[in-house]
Amino acid sequence: MRFEVLMADTAERFLCEPHQSVLDSMERLNRQDIPVGCRGGGCGVCKVQITHGEYLRRRMSRAHISAADEVAGIGLACCVIPLTNLTLSVVVGPNVPPPQLGAREHS
Amino acid sequence: MALSAVLRPGHVCLRVLDLDAAIVHYRDRLGLQETDRDEQGRVYFKGWDEQDWFSVVLREADSPGMDYLGFRVLNEDHLARYEEALRAFGCQVERIPAGELRHCGERVRFDSPTGHWFELYASKDCKGNGLGRLNPNPWPEGLKGMQPSRFDHCLIYGDDLDGTVRLFREVLAFDLTEQIMEGDLMVGAFLTCSNKAHDIAIIRHPEKGRFHHASFLLGTWEEVLRAADLISMHDISLDIGPTRHGITRGRTIYFFDPSGNRNEVFCGDYTWYPDHQPITWTTDQLGRAIFFHDRKLNENFLSVVT
Numbered sequence: 001m002r003f004e005v006l007m008a009d010t011a012e013r014f015l016c017e018p019h020q021s022v023l024d025s026m027e028r029l030n031r032q033d034i035p036v037g038c039r040g041g042g043c044g045v046c047k048v049q050i051t052h053g054e055y056l057r058r059r060m061s062r063a064h065i066s067a068a069d070e071v072a073g074i075g076l077a078c079c080v081i082p083l084t085n086l087t088l089s090v091v092v093g094p095n096v097p098p099p100q101l102g103a104r105e106h107s
Numbered sequence: 108m109a110l111s112a113v114l115r116p117g118h119v120c121l122r123v124l125d126l127d128a129a130i131v132h133y134r135d136r137l138g139l140q141e142t143d144r145d146e147q148g149r150v151y152f153k154g155w156d157e158q159d160w161f162s163v164v165l166r167e168a169d170s171p172g173m174d175y176l177g178f179r180v181l182n183e184d185h186l187a188r189y190e191e192a193l194r195a196f197g198c199q200v201e202r203i204p205a206g207e208l209r210h211c212g213e214r215v216r217f218d219s220p221t222g223h224w225f226e227l228y229a230s231k232d233c234k235g236n237g238l239g240r241l242n243p244n245p246w247p248e249g250l251k252g253m254q255p256s257r258f259d260h261c262l263i264y265g266d267d268l269d270g271t272v273r274l275f276r277e278v279l280a281f282d283l284t285e286q287i288m289e290g291d292l293m294v295g296a297f298l299t300c301s302n303k304a305h306d307i308a309i310i311r312h313p314e315k316g317r318f319h320h321a322s323f324l325l326g327t328w329e330e331v332l333r334a335a336d337l338i339s340m341h342d343i344s345l346d347i348g349p350t351r352h353g354i355t356r357g358r359t360i361y362f363f364d365p366s367g368n369r370n371e372v373f374c375g376d377y378t379w380y381p382d383h384q385p386i387t388w389t390t391d392q393l394g395r396a397i398f399f400h401d402r403k404l405n406e407n408f409l410s411v412v413t
Binding site for chain 2: 042060062
């Protein structure tokens with residue numbers, strides 16, 4: 001069964017394939033609703049706040065997602081597998097600072 | 108023959124979130140050979156042409172990244188001398204007993220101004236490359252995956268770049284082969300203890316102790332393209348490539364292990380000698396320095412670390 005993801009901030013919606021992570025499904029649709037990093041739960045780039053719905057979690061780096069975060073519905077979209085329709089928003093993580101190399105390009 | 112008493116990057120210990128998934132990745136996809144497991148659950152690997160028993164150690168943990176990078180040194184005398192010099196530099200230094208990593212002799216572990224942990228060791232059991240040393244064949248049959256011949260180098264990210272560069276140059280006698288400069292500020296350093304364009308690279312970054320990638324050597328550009336095929340065939344998380352770096356001239360592809368640690372396989376750099384002068388890249392040309400064909404910076408490549 002496919003479930004719908006609603007991006008709370010933009011009201012954009014997309015469908016998730018069964019047993020696939022939110023980020024996987026988004027990338028397969030060539031969408032860019034959520035920033036993509038390592039896709040393995042390690043880098044913290046795709047952090048989201050889930051406000052509605054049920055989901056499974058794959059193991060995520062404790063450096064980015066604490067036990068309290070998990071309870072609060074914060075997760076990495078590459079590790080979140082929907083069990084119902086989900087509503088979520090992107091968390092711009094203070095723990096993903098731009099490297100000085102990249103920062104200079106924008107200045 | 109190495110050009111300094113530090114011979115080479117000899118092992119990297121990586122943390123992974125799911126050991127079983129990581130074993131499939133490093134053994135069957137990347138194509139390292141599994142050579143041992145220990146009572147702590149750590150798994151040991153080597154590239155097919157490495158003589159030493161292991162060069163990669165995986166450990167399951169709750170966050171990915173690099174525990175430490177170890178360099179083999181010429182002998183026990185040099186190990187003791189480096190230990191003293193590291194203490195004089197101000198590093199925290201400890202001796203890890205022989206056998207703590209299976210097949211490895213005593214290790215001198217030390218920290219660095221960027222918050223990374225490194226090790227030196229003088230002995231490790233010889234596993235060999237399976238070809239023998241008497242009238243050997245050129246390569247072994249039955250290899251899996253991308254088939255890198257060896258672990259080659261790591262790129263790390265940290266805050267006190269100048270301090271760690273000073274540590275490697277002044278204490279361990281590494282040469283600076285290439286540097287990235289923002290005016291007078293060094294933002295990237297490529298360092299070697301050998302004839303290679305880099306044995307370790309360091310990028311300036313606000314956080315301490317971050318890991319960008321571990322790199323493995325292939326023989327040809329065709330093998331890099333074959334690695335790219337395998338990445339798609341097995342739906343491995345691709346970062347960027349195949350492409351060429353301006354820095355080091357490497358022909359390369361980057362991808363992630365199942366826990367988000369970045370790997371590189373690459374071929375081709377140049378031969379460094381200690382009488383050479385370093386190459387300088389300026390940040391206004393950073394696009395071509397990093398990706399010579401695109402000539403554009405890639406946000407993920409620069410900012411995604413474990």
